[in-house]
Amino acid sequence: MSFLADHLPALQIAVPLVSAPLCALLRGGRLPWLLALAISWFAFYASATLLLQVMETGEISYHMGNWAPPIGIEYRVDAINAFVLMIVSGISAIALPYAKRSVAHEVDPRRLGQFYTAYLLCLTGLLGVTITGDAFNIFVFLEISSLSTYVLVASGARKDRRALTAAFNYLVLGTVGATFFVIGVGLLYMVTGTLNIADLAERLRPLADSRVVQAGFAFIIIGMGLKLAMFPMHAWLPNAYTYAPSAVTVFLAATATKVSVYVVLRFLFTVFGPTYGFVPLTFEFIFLPLALLAMFAGSIAAIYQSNLKRLFAYSSVAQLGYMVLGVAMGNVSGLTAAVLHLFNHALMKGALFMALGCVALRIGAVSVNGVRGLGREMPWTFAGLVGAGLSLIGVPATVGFISKWYLILAAVENGWWPVVLLIVASSLLAVIYIWKIVEAAYLGQAPEGRRPVAEAPASMLVPLWVLVIANFYYGINADLTTSVAGRVATTFLGGGS
Amino acid sequence: MFESVLAHYNYWLVIVLMMIGLYVVISRGNLVKKIVGLNIFQTSVFLLYISLGKVTGGTAPILTGEPELFSNPLPHVLILTAIVVGVATTALGLALVVRIRETYGSIEEEDVLAAEAADAAHELAAAREGST
Numbered sequence: 004m005s006f007l008a009d010h011l012p013a014l015q016i017a018v019p020l021v022s023a024p025l026c027a028l029l030r031g032g033r034l035p036w037l038l039a040l041a042i043s044w045f046a047f048y049a050s051a052t053l054l055l056q057v058m059e060t061g062e063i064s065y066h067m068g069n070w071a072p073p074i075g076i077e078y079r080v081d082a083i084n085a086f087v088l089m090i091v092s093g094i095s096a097i098a099l100p101y102a103k104r105s106v107a108h109e110v111d112p113r114r115l116g117q118f119y120t121a122y123l124l125c126l127t128g129l130l131g132v133t134i135t136g137d138a139f140n141i142f143v144f145l146e147i148s149s150l151s152t153y154v155l156v157a158s159g160a161r162k163d164r165r166a167l168t169a170a171f172n173y174l175v176l177g178t179v180g181a182t183f184f185v186i187g188v189g190l191l192y193m194v195t196g197t198l199n200i201a202d203l204a205e206r207l208r209p210l211a212d213s214r215v216v217q218a219g220f221a222f223i224i225i226g227m228g229l230k231l232a233m234f235p236m237h238a239w240l241p242n243a244y245t246y247a248p249s250a251v252t253v254f255l256a257a258t259a260t261k262v263s264v265y266v267v268l269r270f271l272f273t274v275f276g277p278t279y280g281f282v283p284l285t286f287e288f289i290f291l292p293l294a295l296l297a298m299f300a301g302s303i304a305a306i307y308q309s310n311l312k313r314l315f316a317y318s319s320v321a322q323l324g325y326m327v328l329g330v331a332m333g334n335v336s337g338l339t340a341a342v343l344h345l346f347n348h349a350l351m352k353g354a355l356f357m358a359l360g361c362v363a364l365r366i367g368a369v370s371v372n373g374v375r376g377l378g379r380e381m382p383w384t385f386a387g388l389v390g391a392g393l394s395l396i397g398v399p400a401t402v403g404f405i406s407k408w409y410l411i412l413a414a415v416e417n418g419w420w421p422v423v424l425l426i427v428a429s430s431l432l433a434v435i436y437i438w439k440i441v442e443a444a445y446l447g448q449a450p451e452g453r454r455p456v457a458e459a460p461a462s463m464l465v466p467l468w469v470l471v472i473a474n475f476y477y478g479i480n481a482d483l484t485t486s487v488a489g490r491v492a493t494t495f496l497g498g499g500s
Numbered sequence: 501m502f503e504s505v506l507a508h509y510n511y512w513l514v515i516v517l518m519m520i521g522l523y524v525v526i527s528r529g530n531l532v533k534k535i536v537g538l539n540i541f542q543t544s545v546f547l548l549y550i551s552l553g554k555v556t557g558g559t560a561p562i563l564t565g566e567p568e569l570f571s572n573p574l575p576h577v578l579i580l581t582a583i584v585v586g587v588a589t590t591a592l593g594l595a596l597v598v599r600i601r602e603t604y605g606s607i608e609e610e611d612v613l614a615a616e617a618a619d620a621a622h623e624l625a626a627a628r629e630g631s632t
Contacts, residue, residue, distance in 0.1 A: 139578050139581075142582075142585075143581055143585070146585045146588075146589070150585075150588055150589065150592055153592055153596070154592065157596060157599070160599065163619075164603045164604070164619070165616055165619060167596055167599050167600050167603060167604075168600060168612055168616065170596055171531065171593070171596045171597070171600065174589065174592065174593050174596065175538060175593075178538055178542070178589050178593075179525065179538070179541070182541060182542055182545055185545055185582065186545055186548065189545065189548055189549050189552065189575075192552070192575070193552045309624070310623075368623070370623075
C-alpha cells in the first residue's frame with residue numbers, strides 16, 4: 004500500500020501509458036473498453052488521492068527514477084495541477100461508461116482496440132502535461148496527447164468524411180503550435196541552462212530585459228494559444244469537435260483545451276510571475292481584448308450554426324474567452340474565476356456534448372431542424388441538455404453562475420465597469436442559442452415521416468445526468484471548488500512576485 | 501555588423517528555414533507539400549537546439565576519465581525525442597492524406613474544400629426538406 008502511495012504520481016502516468024499498447028492487442032468487442040474503463044477509474048482514484056494529499060500536506064515532489072532535480076525529471080504536484088488532473092481523469096472516468104454504446108455506434112467495430120489505445124494515450128498525454136515539472140517533458144506529453152487526438156478525431160470518418168480533413172487541419176495547426184512552444188522552451192534554455200520549471204522561475208528573475216527571454220515568452224504564449232484555441236487561433240476547433248465521434252468530443256471539449264490553459268497559467272504565474280517585466284502588459288493589451296473578442300465572436304458565430312455540435316464548439320471558443328479574461332484581470336478573484344471555470348466548463352460542456360451524443364445515437368445527425376419535437380420523445384436527454392444549457396448561460400444555482408460571479412467581482416475590483424457589462428451581454432447571447440434548441444425540441448413539430456424515436460439507453464443517460472447534477476451540486480455547494488481555486492489563485496499571485 | 505551576422509550564421513539559417521517551412525505550410529494547397537513544409541519547419545527547430553548545445557572548442561561528450569571540454573549533450577538528447585515526435589507526426593499526416601485521397605479522390609485543398617462545400621449544401625438541403 005505504501006509503495007502505491009509513494010509512487011502515485013508516477014503510476015498516474017505509467018499505468019495508462021503501459022496499458023495503451025495492451026489495449027491494441029485485445030481484439031474482442033468489449034475487452035478494450037473494459038480495460039480503458041478500469042484504467043480511467045484508477046487514474047481518477049490516483050488523482051483524487053493526490054488532490055487530498057496536496058490539500059492536506061502541501062506540494063508533492065516526485066523524482067522520476069530517483070534522479071534529483073534539476074538533473075532528473077521532477078513531477079511536482081501542487082493545488083493547481085492536482086485539480087486539473089482530477090478534472091481530466093474525472094471526466095474520463097465518467098465519459099467511458101458513456102462511450103461504450105456511442106463509440107460502438109459511430110466507430111468501425113474492427114477498430115475498437117486501436118480506438119481505445121488512442122484514447123488511453125490521449126489520457127496519458129493530458130495527465131502527463133499536467134503533472135510534470137519539466138518544460139521539455141510538457142512538449143513530449145503534449146505531442147503524445149495531440150497525436151492521439153488527431154487519430155481520435157479522424158476516427159469519426161466512418162460517419163462523415165469531413166472528419167479526415169478536420170483531423171488534418173488540426174494536425175497542421177497543432178504541430179505548428181507545439182513547435183512554437185518548443186522554440187520558446189529552447190530560447191529559455193539558452194539563457195538559463197535549465198528545463199526544470201521551479202529552477203527556470205528562479206534563474207529567469209533577473210533576466211526580464213533579455214530579448215531572448217521576451218522572444219521565448221512570445222513563442223510559448225502563441226504556441227499554447229494555438230493549442231487552447233485562444234480567439235484568433237481557434238480555426239481548428241469547430242471542425243474537429245463537429246466531426247469527431249460524440250464520445251471523443253465529450254472528452255476533448257471537457258479536457259484538452261483546459262490542459263493547455265493550465266500550461267499557460269503555469270508559465271505566466273510560476274515561471275514568469277504576474278509582475279514579471281512584460282507580463283502585466285500582456286494581460287492588459289493582449290489577453291483582455293482577445294478574451295472580449297472571443298466571448299462575442301464565439302457566441303455570435305454559435306447563434307448562426309445549424310449543426311448543434313458546431314454550435315457548442317463555437318460556444319467553447321467563447322467560454323475559453325472567459326478563462327483568458329479571468330487571467331487578464333490579474334487579481335485573485337479573476338484567477339479564481341479562471342481556475343474555477345476550468346472545472347465548471349468541463350462539467351457543462353461534458354454534459355451538453357453527451358446529450359448531443361444521445362441524439363446522434365438515435366437520429367444520426369444533430370441539427371436544429373433534426374431535433375424538432377424530440378423534447379417529448381427523449382425527455383431525459385433534453386432535460387439534461389436544458390439543465391447544462393442553463394449552467395452555460397450562468398443562471399444562479401448552477402456552476403456557470405459561480406464562474407461569472409467571480410469574473411464580475413474581479414472586474415469590479417479593477418474598476419472595469421464596461422467589462423462587467425460585456426460579461427452580462429455575452430451571457431445573454433448564450434440565452435439566444437440555447438433557446439434556439441429548446442424552441443426546436445419542445446415547441447417544434449416532428450418532421451413528417453420520422454419514425455418514433457426511443458429514449459437513449461441508460462448507460463448513456465446515467466453519465467449525462469451525473470454531470471448535470473454535478474452542474475447544480477457544485478453551483479449550490481461551491482465550497483470545495485472555490486477553496487481549491489482560491490488557494491491556487493493566492494499562491495500564484497503571492498508566490499510569484 | 502557583418503561579422504556578427506557571419507558569426508551567428510547557423511541562427512540565420514534557422515530563421516530562414518523556419519520561415520520557408522511556415523510559408524510552405526500556409527501557401528501550398530497540396531496536402532503532401534503542407535507536410536513537407538511542416539517538416540522543414542520542425543527541422544529548423546532541431547538545428548536551433550543543436551546550435552545552442554555547441555561549446556566553442558568542445559568535443560563530443562564521451563566520458564574518457566580525462567578532464568575535457570565537451571559540448572552540452574542535453575539539447576542533442578532532447579532533439580532525439582523531438583525527431584521521433586516529428587517522424588510520428590509526418591507518418592500520421594501522410595496516413596491522413598492517403599485516407600483523404602481515398603475518400604475525396606484528390607489531395608488538392610481546393611478540390612477537397614469544394615467537395616466539402618457540396619457535402620454541406622447537401623446537408624442543408626436535406627434539413628430544409630425535413631422542415632417543409
